[in-house]
Amino acid sequence: MDDEHDDRKVTRRSNEECRRLAQRTKEHYRIGRTWPVNIGRVLRSRTILTVRGEKPLVYRVVSDFALGLKDAKTELIDGSVVITTKQSVDSSLLWGDRRTRMTMAHELGHGVMHAEEGTVDHRATGATGTTTISKMNASESAEHQAKVFASAFLIDDQRAAELASLLDIALEFLVSVSAAEICFERLQAQREREAAAARVMEENRKFQALINKPQEKDYHLQALCPACRRQTLLPLGTKVGCDGEGCGYIGDHPEDN
Known part of the structure; x- marks a missing residue:
């Protein structure tokens, strides 16, 4: 009525x-x-x-x-x-x-x-x-x-x-x-509102995790290690050292040669 x-x-x-x-x-x-x-x-x-x-x-x-x-x-x-x-x-x-x-x-x-x-x-x-x-x-x-x-x-x-x-x-x-x-x-x-809210929160969680994730930096030099021939040289002051497994090379910086 x-x-x-x-x-x-x-x-x-x-x-x-x-x-x-x-x-x-x-x-x-x-x-x-x-x-x-x-x-x-x-x-x-x-x-x-x-x-x-x-x-x-x-x-x-x-x-x-x-x-x-x-x-x-x-x-x-x-x-x-x-x-x-x-x-x-x-x-x-x-x-x-x-x-x-x-x-x-x-x-x-x-x-x-x-x-x-x-x-x-x-x-x-x-x-x-x-x-x-x-x-x-x-x-x-x-x-x-x-x-x-x-x-x-x-x-x-x-x-x-x-x-x-x-x-x-x-x-x-x-x-x-x-x-x-x-x-x-x-x-x-x-x-449906609760499910939508949960989806938004999950997407936000993923986004926050992505932008807050520590960025890994590659400190290796482009030059190859003279000993193991791998791109594993790290700067050590005026010298360089190889962090390649089983190598351990230490020597002059390639750019000084």
Whole structure:
């Protein structure tokens, strides 16, 4: 769904910052490197650590009719973060539906980053997180930030990097294929950057070794040794000496003759 009315401009945050906030949230709930994340338990924990500090968390389940075309919404009411969702969505969450898990992690991201008095963040049925605002400036899009947060909250990067495909990621962490694809492509790009950086460092190492290598100088005279007839004469003051194996000749400098 591409609808600017389901999105709004918020404080600028990079994808990396959104992921850091997701990790901080996991630490708050003492999830650690546990997966699949029990998002239902998190929503019923009654507390949330927002960017403005810890606040009460209220999780409400209402009839599908009450929310209409919205799967869920997040708002700040009297100092409490209130996340409201449809009965059908909550039921799907309990069954471990992958898309629903992303939806509710998305709402949790709104609660952590965007909940303000008088504002409501909706998650429309069928929404993808792509909106007019996110296309123009993703770093200021509430929907884009929440999408990045949700992926980082549910997917453990270290484990995901060990998996062979985006489908493996989707199944391992019970997330949507689109979320797994985003994670897989990001990790793949990171691996390519690291490999490129390693190649540059190796080439630099070789170059530095080349330019810093002591240059061997040939101090032998062009004249041949009178004794062994090899080009092995070295200047010894006013004399010359042969450093050829088994020779040992010492005599006058050839140029003096």
